Amino acid sequence: MPRDVEKLFRAPIAKKFPASGALAIRRYAHTEIRTTPSSLPRRPPPMATNGSRSAYSLTRQAARHCQSAANSRVVSPIQCLSRSFATTSSRKEAEAESKINQLSRKTAEAERPDEIRQRPRWSYTPEGMKAPFSPHITKNPARSVWKVNEDPKKLDQMYVKLLGRDGDKMLPDETKWLAVTHKSFDQGRRGFNDKLAYLGRQAVILETTNRIVTGTDPLKKAIVPEKSYQRTPFEHPALTRVDNLNAEQPQKIVTKEKVEALALAAGLDKVLRWKPAKPENLSGSGQQIVLNSAVFAIVGAITLQHGAEVAGRVIRDRILRPLSANR
Secondary structure, three states, rough: OHHHHHHHHHHHHHOOOOOOOHHHHHHHHHHHHHHHHOOOOOOOOOOHHHOOHHHHHHHHHHHHHHHHHHHHHOHHHHHHHHHHHHHHHHHHHHHHHHHHHHHHHHHHHOOOOOOOOOHHHHEEEEEOOOOOOOOOOOOOOHOOOOOOOOHHHHHHHHHHHHHOOOHHHHOOOOHHHHHHHHOOHHHHHHOHHHHHHHHHHHHHHHHHHHHHHHHOOOOOOOOOOOOOOOOOOOOOOOHHHHHHHHHOOOOOOHHHHHHHHHHHHHHHHOEEEEOOOOOOOOOOOHHHHHHHHHHHHHHHHHHHHHHHHHHHHHHHHHHHHHHHHHO
């Protein structure tokens, strides 16, 4: 408490509380200071802070509106925002669904019109798999031009040459086209023969290995390991020809060059569906690998269609025998 204020209150307090000393004066002064502001009437705010009449009327209208809104259902701003977002999202979902339905309807009409409802799958590219533009940029546009066979009769003639009489009847039409289709053709949108080729390659290796092991006589050039450390290896008549695999492997009998020659002799290159990177240089584009894959794919398709027994007979008669004759 400032001293000048204490001097002003000292005299009246001393008259009122004569027995008290300075301590009473100080306590009284403090209580007076605490109680005085609350007991005094509040002063009105200065004129500069008073609003105009229009502002006052607007405030009163807003208060009435809030009171009426309080009586009704209260909606928070977050609920309003969520409601607007929900309306927008539902509208977008409805638009997207309508676009998808429209696109699927167009695709179905383009793929399955009434006049070509029975069109085979191998003969066309589905409309849903076509892009509006091609992302591939070719430096030489002439390399993009490549024609493949579309005549089923020409394809059947190749199967007859490769598989023998009635070879064109061993597989369904779709499978016959799939077996001669490489993944480079039409960007793989009509299917390709990779899995069939893998299965057929394993079947050819199995039959070739079986032929080496079950030969009539053991090969004279078979390498027999020396008996060392005074140990005698197990011997059995059924295992005497296993050592033939030391002298001859399936990869040496069924080579890429021999299979390519077999495919060219059957006219497989005339019906093969693929897209070479360099049409002016087929060997540099990998024609040998593509022809090998097609031959193995035909064997794999026969394995799936007729079983391992029929496929083994085809491999022995139509593949291994011609390759052995050309050795």
